[in-house]
Amino acid sequence: MKRSGIAAVASFAFTVFFFFSFLAFVNAQEIRILHVNDFHGFAEDHKRLGSDAPQGGIAYLAALAGQLRQEKPSVLLAAGDMIQGNTWANLFEGRPSIEVMNAMGFDAMTVGNHEFDFGKAVLVKRVQEAKFPVLGANIEGLDSLKPYTIKEVGGVRLGIIGIVTEDTPSATHPDNVEGLRFLPVAKTVERCIGELKGRADIIVVLSHIGYNADMALANSVKGIDVIVGGHSHTKTGKHIVVGNTIIVQAWEHGLVLGVLDLTVEDGKIVNAVSRLEEVSPQKIKKPREDVARIVDEYTRQVNEVMGRVIGKASVDLDGENVRVRETNLGNFIADIFKKESGADATIINGGGIRASIKKGGINIKSIYSVLPFNNYIVAIKLTGKQVKDALEYGLSGIEAKEGRFPQVAGLSFTYSTKQPAGSRIKDVFVNGKSIDPEKQYVVATNDFLAAGGDGYQVFREAIRQSQDFAIIGGTIKSGNIVYNDAGRWLRDVVVKAVEEKKNISPSVEGRIRESN
């Protein structure tokens, strides 16, 4: 009797346990978040540094995303910097990226800082073309962007909030962000979470603020379930959890596809499994055909555009002797730096100019051959002494034809190779006046030299001395950095200058004179 009573209780307990387990199983939802970030228009598969195997390729990524979407209810998200970077996208101001994303059926995208690089009007156009919501909760002044979107996936309501780095105005041309305000990220996300209360089960922040900032955000704001990140191009092999927030990021250039599988019970994530799926032609074999057609069509147009004649050189443009003397091509390019940035003078490295252009028609491809690197214009305040130090350093490797030899605008100088390196510069004139060692001059250069490239230390020292950084009315105000247009490659600025000028006939003017 006693034994049968125990058996009955055990049987009842087992039934209850089984029943509730069954209920939990019934309530559990399996959903999948597929994600990419920092694609930057790298549509074609390509070989990365140090590797012989082609990787990436958006048509292969699309094929993989399609397969993975069939396995369970999914969303496909993009965490910013999709439309700018590679020539394939740049030549058409990002339109090809949006076309591909439409074909792939993206569910949402947040803007990255580089989405602003073609200007506000172009961004608005791209947003209008997108068949998915483009988010930017912490941007004030651009009505086309939505703060968040709600997407129901497998019975789970995802509240997806988009944010971008507050630093955006400091890394693009001031005109591109004029009239816009970039609000503090944490406060913005808190506000959005409040607005989504009762309307979303899971909060996903689609973030373009970088991995470290994502962690800080997860630490400081309660209620974020998932951060799908971008900006720092971080390859997170597996997700991390900060507080109760899952953080993922999928490297760059469509080289991997992020996969985050979630089990959701009663509006709560009870299990998460993540991975990055490698994207390569060898692995995926068959690209998605409709996406491949878009890629091929724009590639064809790129080739066509590259061959288009945009101006005429009345003389040969000398890119051969840029490491040993002033050349007309060096002058032409240095003048563009000065004009674009409004600087007093330009100092660039001759080694950054890689080819000549023969007299006659100039096509875009020839300019890209002259300036193959992804460099942009920076202007920094230097003292007269620092200007002279930079020139001394530039002249110190002339015997070995080092790339540091300067090409200049707005200034002229004489030098003697009979003197030892470091004491070669004689007279320096800025805009016709003898240089004042104490006075500050705004000097344009490229980001390579500004970072200390070719061994130039002067610009880095000046950056280190910078103070009082602020963004006032969309314009960067800082101690020593006056201009910083990270969103436009120098070669594209030169293309525009040639298109505007049509006939190019620069000469050697005696800006750099040897006086032995």
Added chain:
Amino acid sequence: MKGGYANPIEMKLFVNDRQIDLAPGMTVRHALIGAGLFDEALAGEKVFDEWGNEVGLDGALCENAKIYVGMKTRKG
């Protein structure tokens, strides 16, 4: 530091534990140039953040970021 997340102007970071100062908007590529280690990256050496994640050369950096080239992290 502005707003808790923004980078200050004289963005200070560390490459293989050596301090580098960069302008805002500059990336992993610029940090390696400043540290004289860009050739290593061109030769195929991978770059890692302080958490051991690989980062791309165009990846954004932030104040006090630590990146490593030629080693996964200083901590190993």
